[in-house]
Amino acid sequence: MYAWLFHLLPGPTWFRxxxxxxxxxxxxxxxxxxxxxxxxxxxxxxxATMDVD
Structure with missing residues (x-):
């Protein structure tokens, strides 16, 4: 799935x-x-459940 999404991005690999x-x-x-x-x-x-005096 991520490879498919990565290949949908435009441009060369560094730009992707x-x-x-x-x-x-x-x-x-x-x-x-x-x-x-x-x-x-x-x-x-x-x-909070503790009472701080």
Missing amino acids: WILTLVGLAAVVFVLMEYVYPWVAEFGFFSD
Whole structure:
């Protein structure tokens, strides 16, 4: 599947690698900025159970 996607990209091999890295960075950015914080609002892992005096 990834080879098929890689061959769909235009240009020579070095340019395909640059496009792949830019696309991967964009996916990581969107996940870290928008998806994970939104999902964290619905999770129980941010609730503290210890009482600190």
